[in-house]
């Protein structure tokens with residue numbers, strides 16, 4: 001590109017100075033102006049293709065040095081030529097600017113020809129691309145560089161005696177310490193800022209944190225206490241990283257991500273308490289977060305707030321695969337990015353493990369921004385693993401509720417999308433509340449239901465296509481609720497698997513089935529084998545085989561009468577254990593049925609690894625069974641595989657004649673479905689068998 005077409009920015013608070021430079025650059029077609037660092041940063045963010053910047057040092061709002069730090073920390077602008085406009089070559093500040101990455105200096109009064117030559121030279125330099133360093137502070141700050149009000153302090157360690165001095169600070173940092181930028185600068189010049197602001201009894205621990213960051217060579221969170229000018233003590237959560245650019249003297253850049261006022265007023269507690277902050281990430285811990293939210297809500301009774309919680313999907317895997325150090329570093333960065341997001345708008349904290357929470361004014365809550373910053377973090381971690389973060393959001397309605405109850409609501413919303421790759425957030429709302437209440441009622445009533453016999457046995461006949469007769473049946477539970485009527489198992493089985501009540505229920509159902517089988521025998525009715533469902537929770541119980549055998553013994557039955565249905569998800573959970581469990585069951589004489597084959601992550605491995613007797617194909621998941629459809633081809637293939645393995649095939653959920661005929665022609669052995677019979681109570685089942693005799 002012709003140099004005349006390149007974008008040039010002049011940043012100076014003095015109009016005369018700006019127009020002077022502009023006149024010099026008369027031949028250039030795209031010259032822009034900004035009156036301070038804030039404006040300049042905003043311009044550069046919109047125009048990252050800018051080729052040259054003239055930058056004054058002393059400016060209001062954000063001065064040249066701060067702007068320089070920010071630009072050099074951002075990979076996009078690391079190589080951007082910057083000419084500092086300095087008062088004189090003697091100025092001390094020039095040295096700082098050089099260390100922070102200034103390219104050239106122009107001294108007042110400007111010599112126009114020189115300025116022009118400098119511009120032309122720099123515009124001729126090839127712009128190198130720099131890669132963002134994944135997971136580094138720079139990528140972190142880069143993602144936040146719009147947040148111009150950050151507190152940043154840049155420290156430098158003397159190579160000779162190891163003393164720490166301040167290379168640079170932002171006005172916000174000075175303000176956090178209770179000083180104006182000018183006052184703080186005076187402290188810095190006297191070399192006494194750190195000693196003045198960090199209380200004596202805390203200086204060692206501050207030094208230690210700094211030493212640790214040097215040792216670990218990665219961004220780390222730490223907290224420091226500062227004694228403000230008004231004697232109040234403030235805890236600053238910082239994220240620190242050494243800036244490792246060549247010739248930079250390796251300054252330590254500390255970004256303040258959160259602040260906590262210590263409660264000196266309460267009971268004169270003047271001790272610096274570490275207990276208020278989370279040790280790893282430096283942001284609020286659970287109690288402090290709860291406390292802050294309560295205070296925010298009380299102090300702003302007329303504002304609406306949202307409270308959210310989020311966690312990392314399968315964080316344990318990250319720890320296992322990459323090690324806890326990487327896991328910790330992710331938590332630290334996530335904490336820091338969240339803290340930046342809520343700074344000045346609300347509160348955030350780590351509730352424990354990988355669960356974080358935040359609370360913000362509804363008006364300030366930028367869901368898209370939050371998700372974007374989470375995505376950004378994930379993209380820049382440099383892991384061959386996509387971080388999936390799920391957020392649950394509770395728009396606070398009941399302000400008087402416990403903060404922990406509010407977190408529970410956000411957690412509940414989050415739990416509805418757990419494991420879902422495509423949905424990253426969920427709101428807690430009325431229908432969800434109702435669904436959760438309904439679930440709660442089920443959980444409240446379950447024990448009583450078991451004791452009062454409200455769980456009843458339904459049987460669904462299984463029909464042989466070869467003999468055109470029922471050959472067996474499946475035992476299915478129904479809950480006869482005194483108020484709600486019949487409740488289908490779809491509403492409660494997974495809840496019971498979750499809280500393990502399924503162990504009791506399954507045993508109960510097996511017993512009802514055995515009792516019925518024995519009763520038929522007593523009444524001299526034709527024997528009919530019945531299959532029962534064995535939840536994957538029970539499959540891995542060590543005494544499953546002995547429990548089943550003693551049940552059979554109690555009713556004087558053989559294992560051939562009680563068949564066991566296990567789902568393929570059990571194989572997904574733990575193949576090794578399933579192989580062991582099924583070997584034991586088969587050795588004891590049980591026949592194993594694979595339930596719902598084709599509904600989940602069908603695994604041909606399972607068929608290969610485990611000797612199984614019956615394969616139950618789930619029709620509802622095969623969709624359209626047009627003769628030449630791929631569903632038909634898959635079904636044919638699976639039936640063939642099962643046949644070759646010597647397994648009996650049962651198609652479940654058969655509803656139409658077309659499906660029936662297709663299955664018949666495909667060589668499927670048995671069918672179970674509404675077309676033939678629905679699940680029914682025992683008396684109806686017997687009536688049914690009377691009209692349709694079994695084999």
Ligand code: C2E
Nearest residue numbers: 476477488489490509533534535653654655672673674679
């Ligand atoms: P499952 O073991 O696959 O049982 C078959 C399900 O398919 C039954 O649903 C049955 O009513 C339904 N079904 C049968 N034919 C058709 C049809 O033609 N069309 C349609 N749309 N559905 C049909 P149900 O009884 O609601 O049971 C649902 C699931 O709950 C069962 O699926 C099983 O996984 C579980 N379950 C039921 N009873 C028990 C139990 O006592 N213990 C355990 N662990 N799980 C049980």
Ligand code: MG
Nearest residue numbers: 474533565595
């Ligand atoms: Mg079943």
Ligand code: MG
Nearest residue numbers: 595596616652
């Ligand atoms: Mg099934």
